[in-house]
Amino acid sequence: MRRCWRWPSSATNTPTSARLINASGPTKPPRSWPTACSSRKPFCVRIFSGSSNPPLALAICEAIGIDLGRCTVTAFPDGETFVKIEENVRGEDVFVVQSSSPPTNHHLMEMFIMMDALRRASASRITAVLPFYGYARQDRKDQPRVPITAKLVANLLVAAGANRILTMDLHAQQIQGFFDIPVDHLYAAPVMYDYLKKLQLGDLVVVSPDVGGLKMAHAYSQVLEAGLAIVAKRRKSAAEIESMTVIGEIRGKTILMVDDLTETAGTLTAAAALLRRKGAKRVLACVSHAILNDLGVERLRKSNIDELITTDTVLRPVIDGVKITTLSVAGLLGEAIKRINSNSSVTSLFEFKGGRTS
Template identity: 40%
Template sequence: MSERQPSPDLGSAPELISRRAPLLVFSGQSNKPLAEAICQNLGIPLGLSRTEKFTNDNLIVRYEESLREGDVFIVQTFSTPVSDSIMELLMMIDAAKSASAGRVTAVIPYYSYARSDKKDSPRISIAGRLVADLLQEAGADRVLTMTLHAPQVHGFFKVPVDHLSADSVLSQHFRSCVDDPHEAVVLAPDAGSIKRAAGIAHRLDAGLAMVDKQRISDTEVSPRALIGDVKDRTVFIVDDEVSTAGSLIETVGIARSMGAKDVYVGVTHGVYTGPAIERIAQLDVTQVASTNTVLVSDEKIKAAGGKLAVLDVAPHFANAIRNIHSGESVSTLFS
């Protein structure tokens, strides 16, 4: 249960009361610290809600304040346990609509099922689309997310989707890691990441390189060559997420074999499942940075031997929520 904070000084945030509908932000259980940080940036308290689990493993969600005609934003990232996180969000959306909320926006910092974006083998579900259908059926009027693994997932929704980017945060972090970013190289771990890596390289005025991979089987991909020059240069590896860190090991290995001096890693989503933390602790990198779209526990940070860094994207989500609420453009936040 979240605690109601003191009422904000409305004079310090006049844009938040410019609309007749009150702005209300609530959080599921998956990443409450991010929701609290978003509210702190907005200058409003986190809404009061409660989620409980019965002995039969069923969930119940309950709002403990009025939502009538409110502009409701529900923050819930799809992290472990993912199925519980999705079900809780569906129930919170449904309960908000039943409580006469004026509009409900699902704020999903990490949409994990974006990886399931196509039918690449027989008799499987395109779960990214299925989850999108469930969110809309529950009553979501809008979705706000960050760095989808596959951009086409955006098209799975029939409601408006605002797709934020963490590239400015990662670029700023990389710039602080070296004296002269111009001497560094941004490395894309595969062809699918080259566009994003090129954008960050442009922000930093740095070089660009890419790992060329070949598919060995339906489930296995192996690096074949590195396109670009990384010898005696600081390398910034960028990707959308780190899960088990298996691909990261391969990318770091080929960069080191080609003479990279220092290696930094920057990703939007630090999922860190299975052996990831142990692998990162032993990995020949200076640092692995992720944003706080996924909650990274103090235990994981400690176990990684000081190699993990967490970057704050709460201001990005707060600005997007503010613009959505006031009817302003979200795309202006990317300029």
């Protein structure tokens, strides 16, 4: 076997690959877990992390005052993934944190294997926590002989052992209907809103960079007491835009573009350039999941976007030459986990200071 990493682990015993994953810094030695949660504990849950975003999983555990579960993830020489849960989970309420960010297939397969291990170890309930749900853009048949991969991923999650799904800002909300198990769909908007209010933006107009994001933009505009506009676009292909038009008054205004996802940043940067040409004095972008491949980073460096505000649902390296503000959703996810564990309502997590995100 090779590329073995254990999480969490002491610094002296952590292999190189594990130290790279734990790039945010050393962790405290894990407190000892009892073999079974005591009935005197008001809150009892186990959280495990895959390799896609361990810092977020650690932050969630820190927010709710527990330790990250111990597991070993190993790759055989041919690349096959092997997972071992390093503590007793029999009868426990278990949450597996794993964003299906690039490399998407690897991270999904790792999650399936981890949930299978937990199911075979007799965990009483397994909740798949996907801060970012990959394959969400493939949610329907929009041309002949194509798959509905978002539904396939839903089927695979359930087959692997998931009893519940916790996710955030799905690209297509109808994906919730692909599951026959409970789905708790959270929004990053409350976290974004708190930050935006501190900026005290004047003459603000919230802009949706496409028609599909109009509902999200409308929610932001209501809570921020701002104007609303939209950039209507026509595509040549999935990666190329043919034409764009601004609908709404944006001249002399501060613009806040909102979207759920960006990878190549093509829509955002093209919309920002158009808004500047139409007289916008400042352009900010608020995106829940900023995956950002090399092309996206290069476009942002050359763009008219003054600040990109995003979250830590996806683990990214430090990017030079772009002003990126990363807000943590660990507290929001942690609170949802506590409420799910205690069978309490999560409805209030959709509400924030005068508005709703849904």
